[in-house]
Amino acid sequence: MCGQTMNYKISLNTPAKPIMPSELPNVTIDYKGLLSFAKQKGVRVIELTEHEKNLFVKPSE
Numbered sequence: 001m002c003g004q005t006m007n008y009k010i011s012l013n014t015p016a017k018p019i020m021p022s023e024l025p026n027v028t029i030d031y032k033g034l035l036s037f038a039k040q041k042g043v044r045v046i047e048l049t050e051h052e053k054n055l056f057v058k059p060s061e
Contacts (some may be wrong), residue, residue: 001014 034056038045045053 024061028058028060030058 026049034045034048034053037052037056038048
């Protein structure tokens with residue numbers, strides 16, 4: 001936990017530039033499906049693996 005606290009404190013001192021909409025990936029996220037999947041597994045979304053979360057992210061058309 002200490003490492004996370006240090007990273008947080010460092011991030012407070014690092015100026016962040018805003019993320020412009022043009023910099024965001026063009027994807028569609030099935031939030032309802034993601035939440036349902038996590039609920040079925042009995043975990044919070046944040047506890048899912050990156051692979052499991054990516055099952056609900058699709059490139060936009």
